[in-house]
Structure formats: C-alpha cells, structure tokens
Amino acid sequence: xxxxxxxxxxxxxxxxxxxxxxxxxxxxxxxxxxxxxxxxxxxxxxxxxxxxxxxxxxxxxxxxxxxxxxxxxxxxxxxxxxxxxxxxxxxxxxxxxxx
Numbered sequence: 694x695x696x697x698x699x700x701x702x703x704x705x706x707x708x709x710x711x712x713x714x715x716x717x718x719x720x721x722x723x724x725x726x727x728x729x730x731x732x733x734x735x736x737x738x739x740x741x742x743x744x745x746x747x748x749x750x751x752x753x754x755x756x757x758x759x760x761x762x763x764x765x766x767x768x769x770x771x772x773x774x775x776x777x778x779x780x781x782x783x784x785x786x787x788x789x790x791x792x
Contacts, residue, residue: 714753727762
C-alpha cells in the first residue's frame with residue numbers, strides 16, 4: 694500500500710495504490726513532479742484517514758495509467774497546517790496535523 698496527495702488547479706485529492714499497483718507505480722512517482730493520471734477509481738473519501746478537503750479519493754486499479762509530463766513550470770503550491778508541539782493539547786481528537 695502507498696498513498697499520495699496530488700493536486701492541480703482544481704484542488705487536491707488523495708490517491709492510493711494496493712498490491713500490483715504498488716509494484717507498477719511506486720518507483721516511478723517522484724515528489725514535486727508532474728504526471729497525467731488516468732483511469733483511477735473514484736470513491737467517497739474516508740475522512741478518518743485524510744485531511745484533504747475533497748469528498749472523493751482515487752484508487753489505482755489494473756487499468757490506471759501514470760504518465761510523466763515535462764511541463765512543471767506552473768506547479769500549484771501545497772499548503773500545510775502545522776501545529777506547534779506546545780499547542781497539540783488544544784487540537785480536537787482525531788484531527789490530522791502536520792499536513
């Protein structure tokens with residue numbers, strides 16, 4: 694299993710790969726690179742495991758494709774929600790921090 698958060702101009706989405714898709718995609722995907730992702734399976738997001746503001750998440754399947762793109766001139770910026778260690782006690786239980 695591996696998962697990653699990807700984004701474009703429309704927002705972010707969590708993508709997860711299992712079993713054979715891990716072998717197929719894990720070594721080819723690099724942080725801060727641009728890819729075309731096609732034929733993933735969309736499902737309702739399980740908010741217990743993601744802090745991304747998206748109602749859906751993508752799962753790679755046997756038909757999924759990840760194609761590198763050389764056009765990385767206008768990468769969208771990823772925003773983080775860090776919490777100082779001293780303030781962790783004031784964070785609601787089960788809240789994702791550091792993302």
